[in-house]
Amino acid sequence: MYMLCVLGLFPGSCCKDNASKVDGRCIESNTWDKGCTKALIDYMKLYLGSLGYIAIGVAVVEILIVISACCLSREINNKYATYSNPKARA
Structure with missing residues (x-):
């Protein structure tokens, strides 16, 4: 080459x-x-900020989903414990 x-x-x-x-x-x-490497680096620098904001947004949504799932699981366990215990219903 x-x-x-x-x-x-x-x-x-x-x-x-x-x-x-x-x-x-x-x-x-x-x-x-300019070569392919330089063009790729320039392209990544141009759009890196936008990609970072999108990644942060996706991470926040995933954290909210995990928190919601934990709350839902706790609520289900509390209701199951309430209805499975005959003394609690009386």
Whole structure:
């Protein structure tokens, strides 16, 4: 890969369009300005804040559901104990 870059030929995936490929390789003048890694990092930085807020919102909803389930379970156990004990009904 490094030798191809020194010769001015890059992999075909670096080309902006398929018309200027030479033997499946791309010449330096037709390559993208930044690489895939840099583009991915820039994309993640752009949307990382929104993803964080969404994750926090989902976590809060899950915590509320767990608290509701615990309260419901306790209420069911209290009612079962009340109705299963004949002395408590009298």
